Amino acid sequence: MYESHYGFTEKPFQLSPDPRFFFASNHHQRALSYLQYGLDQGEGFIVITGPIGTGKTTIARNLLSQLGDESIVAAQLVTTKLDPHELLALIVSEFNIKAKGDKKADLIQAIEQFLVELNRQGKRALLIVDEAQNLPAETVEELRMLSNFQRDNKPLIQSFLLGQEELKPIIQAPNMEQFRQRIIASAHLKPLSVEEVKEYINHRVHQAGCERDDLFSENAFELIHEKTLGVPRKINIFVDRLLLFGFLEELDVIDSEAILSVAEEMEVELTGSLNNKALDSTEPSQPMVVNSTENVEHIKEVLRDVEEILESSIKEKVKMARYVDKLLKHKSKQYAMENIENSED
Template sequence: MYESYYGFSERPFQLSPDPRFFFASSHHQRALSYLQYGLDQGEGFIVITGPVGTGKTTIARNLLANIADENIVAAQLVTTNLSPDELLELVAAEFKITVTGNSKADKLQAIEQFLIGLNKQGKRALLIVDEAQNLPAETVEELRMLSNFQLDNKPLIQSFLLGQEELKTIISAPDMEQFRQRIIASAHLKPLNEQEVKGYINHRLAQANYTKEDLFSDDAFQLIFEKTLGVPRKINIFVDRLLLFGFLEELSNINCKVINEVAQEMSEELTGSLNSTSLENNRKSQPLLPNSTENVENIKNVLREVEEILEGSIQQKVKMTRYIDKLLKQKSRELAELQSNSTEDK
């Protein structure tokens, strides 16, 4: 890809959460501090919420990567809509607990015996539940029941819940009072502000061993902030595409003109739609009238939008073809150099 062109040791804006690229904004640092505090306490629940793409999973990975206490045995669940029984099965699987029997009682007994065994070794269990907003209220309650496993008045397992804002609604329900009383800290992540976006981008570039300072113009960071709204995942997607565009066009600097051009190409990805909802609503609310001037205009508008989409798709394919051609030429040059060096050695 573009790594060698810009001198990166690796792609700096990958989507996969990587603790090495963790950027401690004020909100993220506070959330991480709460997680660490909860870990030190060894009991209760920690709840971290935030919009999609704000870095909840990255925080969890960062915490796991930096756990210095060898006596903490951690497991991470990425949940879907699990029933309480399915949750227990997943907990047993992640901690590699052997369960004899299929009843809920069998699973609970196996988990409890595992936790007691850890306690006898001077260890304790940490369960990190990601995407916790997908859990039904009764499954969240099952997590609370697991926290009742104790020995000598010390909890045997601790849970961290990471989820989108819907998780707040679940926990705030009247019948979740007992669960709320077990929460010892909570934090809500927000998108990055303009200054943090600049720091975030420069931090990830530095992690990829990029040493120059002029890759982005001074006003580029402000525009990237406006296009991505400061959401880290959108920043990763957008800047990754900017760098690919820069590589294809052989650019050494990414300026506002480039950013606007790429943003236009990526408008569907950055906004999440092409106004398909409003188009669909128009179709439902306006009956087809063959002789209606208004209907003819609607059809023309739809056709124009389809034309724009097709044109954008064609442009993207042309760019990708150019990229492949350029990559093949680059590989061909590298192969020729290797063959030349091999001949000289002989």
């Protein structure tokens, strides 16, 4: 929508991970270095953890895009809560391994034969497990058992685990000592600092074809950091909306006023709730007494919140209508110019 207005050749803040837009902050570069070190070692486990949206999957995609070593056969799993049998079945599927049956013994035998054949070809397997915090402890242990497949004292498969912070207590449990001893490196991703937010935004803007360094006012980056907490995924969502807002308002520069306006519109999306309070409660639910003063006030507050949401939705629809109108005028002008050029020919 806003690409041509600001001189982009593509959307700079799309949510899907794209190695071309990888930004190497200090923490991300360290994590990537650990992954590359692990590749060089060819054994053990590398564990990368971090909060939601800090770029763990992007790092994995960047690593896979840089693999110029044809001796490494890689597969990436994005897991849910898999039991050991389901994990083995998914590994068989992702590596395109043919198994005689679907029993656990059949899957393990097929995986071992596949790994041995890779070794004969001078190759080895790399397994990247994303969202690994969803794996039960017994499934993580199954990964460790797979690392026991060796030939000439060299492991036939290597695993990288990428997960949210909940992965830490799973690995730190007393019964995971053997697994911990196989970890050769680990790193924890953190949100970006204010300076890194500025570098991150400018990097993606330039990568998308816009050469401007003044698209955002100087004080904009600190405010964007405040609203997104430096989380890359939230930055992508927020700045994408900022650019759309700037296009609809015909802004040449995104300033603090625009940021505050969009932040107010996106409060629910950025905080995850209307009032930024926890939604879960350990207290047992109580029946509501409608005629109590306290509950009447609560209902009024809820209705006010609903009214605000509806008003915000209407504003968004109005802006979209303005955008469509502007787009139609632009297309009409282009069509008229083409007709003039054709008539002159």
